[in-house]
Amino acid sequence: MNFDFSPVLSKRAASAGSQWKGYPPYHFVGGNIDEATVPVDELATALDKVFRAEGHSMAKYGMENGSQGYLPLREFIVGNLKRRANMDIEPEEVLLTSGSLQAMDLVNELLLEEGDVVVLESANYGGALTRLKRLGVDYVGIDLDDDGMRMDLLRDALADLKQQGRQAKYIYTIPTIQNPTGTIMSQERRLEMLAIASEFGVPIFEDDCYSDLIWDQKRPPAIHALDTEQRVIYCGTFSKTVAPALRVGYLVAHWNVMKHVLPLKTDAGSGALEQMVLAEYLPKHFDTHVNALMPMLQAKSEAIVEALNEHFGASAEFTVPVGGIYIWVTLPENVDSSILAASAGAEGIAINPGPEWTVYGEQNKNRMRLCFGHPTIDNIREGVAKLADVCHREFGVPLRSGNVDR
């Protein structure tokens, strides 16, 4: 008789995955990008050159540069963050990670205990919220306006916590192309956040994963760059600009913090080939690649905006993206996006229902996140039309007759 594992599973292991059935035909979830934009030829050339020259170093877990990762890539990141985000850092303050998700896991391991509390944008990356839940950490959501996280509400929340005798362990923010709202926090507000964090003695964890994806490539300095008190831990990634499956992200922290992060990274190193190929490819090609990528992404953004206008009409409210790969859509009050996601999913359309991407799910029942980075423009148009059909069938909105708008 087969051994029954169910009595020995840990509490965390209760849920069960299913076997891979392929991607849905209309794939509006996840940080996937467009296959056509992966710079395969240039990467292949870079890969061949660097691997033939340095492949032998892969005999050692840390290659030639120890546990913080391939030094030439850390040096590129230092220069890139100086040019793009005004940050003044040293290679010793950069840790290469397996995607920015590992950076997030390390920050959580560094700072959090069960029962702690974190303050973050109330509409947020679902993966960040599920990670905190799994750790038994509470979080307080701060609402956003067009300028990002509201500082009056942040101050209130920290003061409330203080009154309860609690101290936020960190402020988590995605200030540049916030996920899912797409907002860019103004420089004034970044400075205000630093002042509030200083007043309440709270560190800031700045997640800048989407900041290279702004149509006009104009952005305020990183909060890390404006910080004069070594209070900010920062992360970024090449997943959204080069390729998600590369799994190369980075954590930036002042050495006094970094020295405590290093012993927590117990994976014996992140992918060496990926680090080597990026170090060879990026210095020559990164700016050209991003410059070419922006109009392509913007065209997709325009396509999804047009499709939403055409098929949902006044039933879909949203801010037109200025960057990123997602749009945050508010539907009429009677729409339950979790039901919509299930019905649409059954017809091959994957979307993120609002409650999974927000702290206060009930208030965001009628919202959804649509990612437009991966599908083609034609697929976006078809998928949004079909989604409108499903939504009409389930909730009576938008008004439609067949595929024709009323």
Place this chain on the structure above:
Amino acid sequence: MNFDFSPVLSKRAASAGSQWKGYPPYHFVGGNIDEATVPVDELATALDKVFRAEGHSMAKYGMENGSQGYLPLREFIVGNLKRRANMDIEPEEVLLTSGSLQAMDLVNELLLEEGDVVVLESANYGGALTRLKRLGVDYVGIDLDDDGMRMDLLRDALADLKQQGRQAKYIYTIPTIQNPTGTIMSQERRLEMLAIASEFGVPIFEDDCYSDLIWDQKRPPAIHALDTEQRVIYCGTFSKTVAPALRVGYLVAHWNVMKHVLPLKTDAGSGALEQMVLAEYLPKHFDTHVNALMPMLQAKSEAIVEALNEHFGASAEFTVPVGGIYIWVTLPENVDSSILAASAGAEGIAINPGPEWTVYGEQNKNRMRLCFGHPTIDNIREGVAKLADVCHREFGVPLRSGNVDR
């Protein structure tokens, strides 16, 4: 004033790493391999071919094959484990991981809660022990003889636990080239372990990381292959045969277990380039590569055995390795290997002191693990001579005068 992180660090983050200072000149620790054995040319050719053909798929986190990893590599692993370890598995029972360490972390997350207990070989991989400590999990060490873990002691330990009202969450074993003892568990004993595990209702976690490194490449079937009750979870790696920095390992589990593992792997995928290059390289080259590697490793093993005999004489007792990349050495009773490791470290010789590689440290104070996979034969000879000098200076053994044996 700079923000002081020390009051907000988690308990796990107490220790601090130091900046990378380079590798020690005599590097007898870690699973590093010989730079000369990394098959750079063949890997480069494979990489170029597969990446130019399939690089576009890296636009998606899961490439074309979802969260279990690149299917052609999983298919190779299925065939390879059939040929080498008699295992009958399907690609759906293989999860590609970031080194076998991630497989270990996933098994721990799957099965363990704080306060649980695990049973394992009393001399053991230090990383496995530190992981269990960090999780607050107790472990009971089972002594080994030349045939691997002793089954009489395993039965006693499980019975003792039962009497205390406790149940081991799993038996962890490295049956094939055990780390650090280098023993290979006989087939009879493997069957006995399965019978005992069945009697006590305990799963087995079989770590087969070194099993491809046997000089004559003869080995008993994996415990997984002998199991008729779907009780065994298995892991392996290409770190020791191809290159550690590739970070490609694999977890093998029956679907009833695998389905619970998948939701725990929250890293959005392991290195795609590494998976692709191995899938292209291994079917053509793996056997040839391993066949060429064995005499090279065996020559290093012979070199370290000779050097130990020459410089330590009767002061060093050990079993001559039949495979692997390490030798487990017993020194005279008065030697404290932790002090020896510190003194040798100060002179550029890195070794693993016995207490870090054993459950019952006090009984293994005078033991050490020396890894011989990475250094050259000349470096091995020099390093062991220098280590004998340090040991003589600190503990009066082995008897020496300069570099000349007495």
